[in-house]
Amino acid sequence: MAERTSSARLSARALRRYSRHLLIPEVGLTGQERLAAARVLVVGAGGLGSPALQYLAAAGVGRIGVIDDDSVDETNLQRQTIFSASDVGRNKAVAAAERLRGLNPLIAIDALPLRFGPDNARDLVRLYDTVLDCTDRFPTRYLISDACVLERKPDVYGSIFRFDGQVSVFGAEFGPCYRCLYPEAPPPGSVPSCAEGGVLGALAGVIGTWQASEALKLLLGIGEPLIGRLMLVDTLGANVRTVRFDRDPDCIACGARPTIGDRPLLVSDEEASTSDVPEVEADALDEVLRDAFLLDVREPHEAVLGSLDGAVQIPASQLEGRMHELDSARRYVVACRVGVKSLWAVTRLREAGFTRLQHLQGGLLAYAARHAEFDFF
């Protein structure tokens, strides 16, 4: 045991904690020290992020960043095992970080309750060695891939749909990127998200855990990472296949003549589908509401700290059944917490014949940021 206590980086307590890693020749003391010095960013603390974060933290990755601007919803608990029932309503990054600190007090956790966007993508990715794409939005997947190409960091990708999962490792110096595999995002609505189409909870565990395993291999420099290979997991048929794919010389991010410039490119399904929805900026809301009604579509747990005076409150999840409470002759500004659900609500209301609709850009959070009396975040 004497040689095992001679680590400059790891305490006696750490050596005990990680002993089952130290026993594997491919990891050992050197590998464990490498993990302790590593920094990993996990984008999205949801179905994939839950297992990935817990295994990375338990494995002793020295610094883990977790970024998510969403809050825990009761419907998340079916698969997002990092959260307790008492976390419902809390920001996911903050709640996940708390759980991880309890799991492993020997490591550092950065809780980032923000949206990963074009303005912060490169700066965030630069701070870490490896990034895990655990998001549930196509636009964010392209952003992560672009930022990783620009910052030359590996992008450990996972995605799920009902019973099917995908895993791969993208990254400029290491092989093809996400855009080489899927140059074109699907049209909005053609590929349902977990919230729309559902997902087998355990599949999220399988895929997120596989991402953690790929990330650990990259950090340790062992094995054959899924670079240039896409793993396809079919839960129903109990089949796992991998297909090979090459770097696309015409890729706009990592090809011979990249055209994305020095900034990740936003390919947004939401923006593309609703670009014709008139927006109200937070600063202009009070003015606009002299002549319009605010329709607040936040869910009850998001609206616990109140809304604006005179707002009509119909949670997005109840909109279908309660549309009759609205008057299509009236003008409505539709608002949610961050400005995503409101776009969806506008689309549904338009289909039902409403025409005088606007949506609040950035949601009530953007409005609250300018009004101290409205501090609900």
Added chain:
Amino acid sequence: MRVLAFARLRELLASGELTLELAAGARVSDAWRMLAARHGALEELANSTRFARNGQIVSCDTRLADGDELALLPPVGGG
């Protein structure tokens, strides 16, 4: 030729595995057109789906041969 369909396409085709009879010299795009003619709902995924022939992702122009296995891989976005 054996066709494997994944994720959303497995649902739209109502099967994860089917057989296609293709003319000699047919390309990946011909196989897709044949399937899309039977299942109109495939159209919305026409531009975003990738194809793997015998385990290698290939372009739509790639020629297919008897005995090839073609996998249809629509994008998957959930997390």
